Amino acid sequence: MTSISTPEKLIELPEEHRPLLQNLVYLTKAQVIVEVGVAEAKTTEWLCEGAKVVGGKVYGYDIWNTHGLKNQFQHWSSKEKCEKHLTDRGYTNFELTQIDSKTPEFRELIKTRHPVIDLAFIDGCHSYEGIKNDFEAIYPQLGPFGVIVFHDTLRIDGCREFIIDLRTKYNDGRFDIVEFPFGSMVISDTPTGVPHLQQRHVGIAMLVRRSYAQSPDTIDEICNLEDRSKEIYRKEQDWYIDELIKAGNMTFCTAYMDAIKQYTAHEDSKNK
Numbered sequence: 001m002t003s004i005s006t007p008e009k010l011i012e013l014p015e016e017h018r019p020l021l022q023n024l025v026y027l028t029k030a031q032v033i034v035e036v037g038v039a040e041a042k043t044t045e046w047l048c049e050g051a052k053v054v055g056g057k058v059y060g061y062d063i064w065n066t067h068g069l070k071n072q073f074q075h076w077s078s079k080e081k082c083e084k085h086l087t088d089r090g091y092t093n094f095e096l097t098q099i100d101s102k103t104p105e106f107r108e109l110i111k112t113r114h115p116v117i118d119l120a121f122i123d124g125c126h127s128y129e130g131i132k133n134d135f136e137a138i139y140p141q142l143g144p145f146g147v148i149v150f151h152d153t154l155r156i157d158g159c160r161e162f163i164i165d166l167r168t169k170y171n172d173g174r175f176d177i178v179e180f181p182f183g184s185m186v187i188s189d190t191p192t193g194v195p196h197l198q199q200r201h202v203g204i205a206m207l208v209r210r211s212y213a214q215s216p217d218t219i220d221e222i223c224n225l226e227d228r229s230k231e232i233y234r235k236e237q238d239w240y241i242d243e244l245i246k247a248g249n250m251t252f253c254t255a256y257m258d259a260i261k262q263y264t265a266h267e268d269s270k271n272k
């Protein structure tokens with residue numbers, strides 16, 4: 001059980017979140033993992049565990065100070081405590097930075113330090129402005145097979161509103177959004193109160209790059225009666241082009257269509 005204590009209440013993320021984060025790193029073989037909102041480094045620990053298996057590194061960012069749009073949340077942890085928490089458990093595959101993610105310095109740091117991000121966990125400021133800001137800093141660096149996980153997207157107003165806008169307003173046609181209306185939390189009203197499992201779900205949403213139509217991995221086993229591989233690739237490409245056009249992403253759409261043309265010309269010349 002991982003806990004986040006504030007003067008007013010104690011919130012704990014049950015272990016049920018651990019396998020999801022740990023195995024996402026494992027499954028995607030993410031090398032560069034970015035977490036915004038480290039708090040006490042509990043989720044950071046789970047990301048580090050996954051990263052250990054695939055040789056990745058976790059970069060955690062947190063203000064570790066009073067936060068919230070109304071400065072309503074006091075902090076209770078620190079960068080040093082988090083580093084100790086992780087090193088005590090044997091992890092060396094992390095780097096923590098104390099920074100306000102709403103500053104231009106944060107954007108610049110993300111841009112220069114992480115040319116490609118494979119996996120991001122956004123769990124920082126939960127206001128609409130906060131989550132949007134963190135998304136805007138991370139997304140331009142997201143790799144072609146990248147994933148962004150957002151926490152508390154069912155429970156908290158800013159996060160929930162941002163996810164529906166991500167589907168609609170901010171969708172550039174290059175990703176899918178999957179909502180998981182799962183994940184519980186344990187809460188007590190005071191640090192000395194008896195913690196109880198809240199029966200409601202917190203919600204986790206994932207942004208996943210639309211990658212099949214661009215994947216270098218082709219079909220290598222035929223279970224249909226006849227081989228329709230080329231038709232399948234064509235259907236995927238047509239669908240992706242339609243989605244990019246629908247989203248008004250003509251810059252990427254043109255680049256994508258050029259890449260297909262080049263690839264097709266290359267394949268044709270090989271077959272001559």
Ligand SMILES: C[S@@+](CC[C@H](N)C(=O)[O-])C[C@H]1O[C@@H](n2cnc3c(N)ncnc32)[C@H](O)[C@@H]1O
Nearest residue numbers: 037039042043062063064067100101123124125
């Ligand atoms: C919900 S907690 C993160 C919990 C952690 N991921 C876990 O589950 O163990 C949110 C964290 O975001 C941080 N945060 C809030 N606003 C921030 C900002 N503007 N810049 C950086 N960190 C911020 C807070 O300090 C807090 O530690």
